[in-house]
Amino acid sequence: MPLNHAPLNLDSLRRSLNDCPIGHTIHYRERTASTMLLAHAEMAAATDRSGQQAGDLADASGAIFVTEEQSAGRGRMQRVWETPYASALLVSILLDATQLSPALRQRPQLLPMLVGVAAAHTLAALPIKDTGEELLGRCVTLKWPNDLLLAIDPLASPLTYGKVAGILLESSFHHNRLDYVVIGIGLNVNQTRRQFPPAQVGAPPPVSLRSSLGRCVDRTSLLVNLCRNLAALLDSAPSSIYNQWRALLHTLGQPVTVRTMDSGMADVDSIFEGMAIDVTPEGDLVVENSHRERRFFSAGAVTLRPN
Numbered sequence: 001m002p003l004n005h006a007p008l009n010l011d012s013l014r015r016s017l018n019d020c021p022i023g024h025t026i027h028y029r030e031r032t033a034s035t036m037l038l039a040h041a042e043m044a045a046a047t048d049r050s051g052q053q054a055g056d057l058a059d060a061s062g063a064i065f066v067t068e069e070q071s072a073g074r075g076r077m078q079r080v081w082e083t084p085y086a087s088a089l090l091v092s093i094l095l096d097a098t099q100l101s102p103a104l105r106q107r108p109q110l111l112p113m114l115v116g117v118a119a120a121h122t123l124a125a126l127p128i129k130d131t132g133e134e135l136l137g138r139c140v141t142l143k144w145p146n147d148l149l150l151a152i153d154p155l156a157s158p159l160t161y162g163k164v165a166g167i168l169l170e171s172s173f174h175h176n177r178l179d180y181v182v183i184g185i186g187l188n189v190n191q192t193r194r195q196f197p198p199a200q201v202g203a204p205p206p207v208s209l210r211s212s213l214g215r216c217v218d219r220t221s222l223l224v225n226l227c228r229n230l231a232a233l234l235d236s237a238p239s240s241i242y243n244q245w246r247a248l249l250h251t252l253g254q255p256v257t258v259r260t261m262d263s264g265m266a267d268v269d270s271i272f273e274g275m276a277i278d279v280t281p282e283g284d285l286v287v288e289n290s291h292r293e294r295r296f297f298s299a300g301a302v303t304l305r306p307n
Contacts (some may be wrong), residue, residue, distance in 0.1 A: 162207030202303030
């Protein structure tokens with residue numbers, strides 16, 4: 001079967017991730033509505049079992065949920081994420097709070113940064129050409145708060161970027177304490193350009209590893225590296241996570257428009273334009289307009305404006 005249509009190699013995944021804190025248990029469905037829904041259901045079942053058998057929650061944590069195709073995949077702001085069969089990497093990762101460091105439990109806002117860094121490192125290590133002489137490196141960057149960008153043409157100058165992946169985290173809290181988190185990642189791998197949906201106005205155009213590199217990429221190896229990179233960062237110091245994430249942000253130094261829902265009126269957008277000048281250690285985007293007014297955004301849709 002051609003690589004661009006080959007399903008994930010489950011035997012290879014199990015061998016490669018057997019000793020890894022992320023991916024030691026693999027829940028696979030050839031097709032499903034959403035891997036995130038599967039992860040939430042597994043945690044609910046593990047919680048029910050935990051009263052009868054010790055260790056169920058610990059066993060569930062670090063499990064991954066993967067599929068070849070999902071019918072109800074979603075991104076931020078309830079946007080739909082659809083991809084052709086066996087062409088993208090569609091994975092959700094379940095983490096119980098007990099598997100996280102005390103710093104991550106106390107500051108769960110670091111988790112989206114950590115996942116973004118791990119995903120960026122995974123792609124940055126791929127070779128631009130089959131010869132392997134040059135890696136993607138700086139061709140991979142992040143758009144605040146959670147989109148992974150890839151150079152449309154890694155050999156062009158200057159580089160222009162498209163969206164190659166989206167990251168979504170859903171956290172559950174109990175008495176204001178983090179209980180568990182589900183990390184959802186949708187990564188375009190082997191789609192061709194004609195398989196992309198139309199680009200949204202003001203958003204980076206969709207790209208895949210195949211469309212940028214000119215060749216198919218093994219999704220199984222990619223998933224193994226993603227899990228290992230994520231596991232390697234779990235014990236990192238908060239300052240290290242923040243500094244790595246900040247250094248990867250393509251948004252900084254760019255003129256942007258931020259749209260947020262107006263808290264006073266339903267279905268009304270609040271718009272603020274300015275320069276993205278920084279991000280706080282909590283992950284807020286700092287935007288300054290032409291009147292030197294600064295605003296801090298913890299959420300919102302950000303689009304780049306022409307200089």
